[in-house]
Amino acid sequence: SQELEQSPQSLIVQEGKNLTINCTSSKTLYGLYWYKQKYGEGLIFLMMLQKGGEEKSHEKITAKLDEKKQQSSLHITASQPSHAGIYLCGADSGGTSYGKLTFGQGTILTVHP
Amino acid sequence: DVKVTQSSRYLVKRTGEKVFLECVQDMDHENMFWYRQDPGLGLRLIYFSYDVKMKEKGDIPEGYSVSREKKERFSLILESASTNQTSMYLCASSPTTGAILNQPQHFGDGTRLSIL
Numbered sequence: 638s639q640e641l642e643q644s645p646q647s648l649i650v651q652e653g654k655n656l657t658i659n660c661t662s663s664k665t666l667y668g669l670y671w672y673k674q675k676y677g678e679g680l681i682f683l684m685m686l687q688k689g690g691e692e693k694s695h696e697k698i699t700a701k702l703d704e705k706k707q708q709s710s711l712h713i714t715a716s717q718p719s720h721a722g723i724y725l726c727g728a729d730s731g732g733t734s735y736g737k738l739t740f741g742q743g744t745i746l747t748v749h750p
Numbered sequence: 751d752v753k754v755t756q757s758s759r760y761l762v763k764r765t766g767e768k769v770f771l772e773c774v775q776d777m778d779h780e781n782m783f784w785y786r787q788d789p790g791l792g793l794r795l796i797y798f799s800y801d802v803k804m805k806e807k808g809d810i811p812e813g814y815s816v817s818r819e820k821k822e823r824f825s826l827i828l829e830s831a832s833t834n835q836t837s838m839y840l841c842a843s844s845p846t847t848g849a850i851l852n853q854p855q856h857f858g859d860g861t862r863l864s865i866l
Contacts, residue, residue, distance in 0.1 A: 668852060670854050670855075672857075677838075677860070677862065678859050678860060679754075679840060679857035679858050679859045679860050680840070680842075680855075680857040681857075682854045682855075682856065685854055725792070725793065727855075729852050736780075736781035736783075736798075736800070736844040736845075736846065736852045736853065736855065737783075737795065737798060737808075737852075738852070738855060740792050740793040741792060742790065742791065742792035743792055
């Protein structure tokens with residue numbers, strides 16, 4: 638089965654700093670999904686990456702999928718307290734999987750004002 | 751926007767009780783999922799369903815069952831609740847598009863369940 642490892646497990650930054658979260662897969666990724674979760678709430682979909690080398694941005698968040706499609710990174714520029722939460726990556730195992738995703742353990746981000 | 755609604759945000763039950771967690775989605779999605787989320791363990795899939803009356807076991811189905819009588823509703827049942835089932839439960843749905851790549855799942859707000 639596919640396994641996803643996220644690093645770091647937690648991150649504390651000062652407001653205004655840039656940061657990067659990584660997601661590494663044990664197998665080739667057919668699709669990689671990034672979600673954000675505020676503590677005690679559900680997951681909010683951020684971005685989906687499919688092609689090797691693909692990069693997508695939304696506001697100050699940029700996600701990339703490497704050429705080999707085994708690693709993705711999430712980069713936040715000029716972090717704000719509103720970016721705080723848990724970031725999770727999810728992987729598509731491909732084929733007839735009925736929409737199943739495998740998730741990493743999450744990265745807890747704290748942003749100090 | 752897709753709306754996935756879980757019936758309760760917080761629930762407290764006693765050991766041995768039969769517990770029902772309800773989830774409703776309003777976007778006619780074929781696929782629905784139940785996860786539990788525990789610190790350090792991430793999201794673990796309990797059961798999923800790809801059509802009415804169809805269900806498949808996920809990674810940790812023991813102690814749980816599910817029901818999907820209508821397309822919009824997916825229920826998780828704890829047959830005899832135990833303290834190790836205290837957790838955050840998340841429901842999600844996604845459409846089937848026929849494409850190789852799956853569409854993102856949309857999540858409810860979660861139910862924090864405590865078993866005493």
